Amino acid sequence: MINYDGLEDFDNLEDINKELQKRANLHNNKPIAEFEGLSPLQMGQLQNFPEGTSPLILNKLSEKGLEKCPLLVQVRFLIEKMKGGKEIKLTKTGALPTKLVKEIYGLGCLRNDDIEDGFSKLYKEGDVLEINLTRILLEISSLVKKKNGKLSLTKKGEKHSDDGNFILEEIMTLLFYKFNWGYYDGLGSEAIGRVNPAFSLFLLKKYGSKKRSAYFYAGLYFIAFPQIQDGDDSFRCYALRTFERYFKFMGFVTIEKESILTPADVRKTAFFDQLFSLKSK
Incomplete structure (x- = not known):
């Protein structure tokens, strides 16, 4: 909290404003124990990550290195299906067709516990949270447009369809700031986890x-x-x-x-x- 003591010693409003700005800068750049040594300014920068400056840096990796990101691999699998003006026809409920759901699951990137333990069967998109999330993130991204029950790439999507680092940053930004983290659980506040x-x-x-x-x-x-x-x-x-x-x-x-x-x-x-x-x- 900014200290307001002693402002009465300044003669005019301009000097008071300068002193307040000085104190505000000191406060915003002061390491805070509750923030693991980060300053309020750095915490604010993290809230906007990966945009702007931040104590955390997002590096660019090789296409091979990006294969270690399961969600990205699934997203790119769908993007590949739409390259060159092709479309993905959705079901009447707006979900991916069963054949495509099985293809994505067959990649082996993300396993669903209920399916693996035999409590449910692999059939529709709604049965697999990991695939449902993949479609939602892609659908709300700037890379894809939805028209007449079909998904296709936007001009931006076509342009960056082979740029894994661009797609990763797009998907991570959507996941962090646009997607509701409480969508699948109904536990507690929607803010938990999604705040910063x-x-x-x-x-x-x-x-x-x-x-x-x-x-x-x-x-x-x-x-x-x-x-x-x-x-x-x-x-x-x-x-x-x-x-x-x-x-x-x-x-x-x-x-x-x-x-x-x-x-x-x-x-x-x-x-x-x-x-x-x-x-x-």
Whole structure:
């Protein structure tokens, strides 16, 4: 909080404004313990990541290196189907057709626990969260347009159809700032996890070399953002959304989980470390 003491010692409004600006700059650039040593300015920059300047840097990788991002591979598989003016015809409900759902699942990028454990069968898009999310992100992106129940690439999509780094940044930005992280669970506040997800990336970059409980990260997240903690399910909600779903789907973490009732243990992947760097001070 900015200190307003002593302003009465200044003779005019201009000097007061200059002093307030000086104090504001000091406050905004001061490391905060609750922010893991980041300043309010840096936390604000993370909220806009990957745009602008930030303590976290998104690196460009080779096309081979990008194959470690499961969600990106699935998105690019669909983009490939639409290159050269081709279209994907959706079902009456706006979903991908069954044949295409099975093709995507057959890539082996993301496995669905219910299908793998035999509780449900692979049939329609709605049966597989990981494929449903793929279609939604692509559909709301600037790369694709939907018309008369069909998906096709926009001019921008055609232009960047072979640029994996561009597509990755587009999909990650949509996932972080446009998609509702509570869409699949109904747990707690919609804000949990989705408020400043890049801060979670920062925490993973800092602590992820060692296997740790997802609740460890939840604790640090809610120290930084106590106002969005929402009841007893908050830690479980954060762990599920951030690690067991979206960071896992992006290939950022490996997950170990003893049972559905226990928190997952997570560790950052080599792909994550290659993709993100921390700005040197």
